[in-house]
Amino acid sequence: MTAKREVVISVKNLMKNFGPRRIINDVSLDIYEGETLVIMGGSGCGKSTFLRHLIGSIRPDSGEVWMFGQNIASISEDEMDLIRKRFGMLFQSGALFDSMTVGENIALPLKEHAKLDTTIINIIVKMKLEQVGLRGFENLMPSQLSGGMKKRVGLARAMVMDPKIVFYDEPTAGLDPVMTGVVDKLVIDLTKKLQITSVVVTHDMASVFRIADRIVMLHQGNIVAIGTPDEIRNTNNPLVRQFVSGSAEGPISFVQQGDDYLEHLTAEITE
16 A cells, blocks of 8 residues: 655645736645655746745735645745745745855855854855765855856755755756756755655756656646656647647647737727
């Protein structure tokens, strides 16, 4: 009998509108302990907005997001700050502070949230740099790093508080194929060795199939597919097949309209 997996994040009937546009449409999803869940979809599909709900940076119009026993869609900002200490976030750009050294960037969450001696903080920083393959780089400035190195420093900072969950926003964006493979391997290794849960937003298909335990595809604010890499790769869903293959032909249109075309033209004539 397969052991029952613990749900670490539970999203229930999530809805979000920006003006008249429905961005997230009644989405429900459970994310399990120790898995790497990849959220994919085309530009404008709602995946970044969905991620922002998961980390508590925006609130839904309705619905719930349960994490560590609390509905973060309805708690206070002070309570949310306590939750944030328990997860890490790797931003697309790395989001390093240019005026700080690599070591200072990584140490920042510890200095803000942990009452630790400077010597202990420095040891932890060295350990996290070792985990991402950048031992000895703590005294460099971000301007002295390549794009891939900045991503790895950002990952070290995301891991510095020993989080239970790490969120990744386009972790391989702008990287060459070799560095993409390096970052993917880090995601896999850190997830398995440290027994954390990883939630990755990306549209890099090579990365998706390398790192994912499960894949969710969003389209127009809806979950249109969810499954293992093999299930997604072999699906008959035309939306998913087009996205995975990168075909210009299919139900996913490159044309996006914010209003009714005929109504808009008629309005111009009658003004």
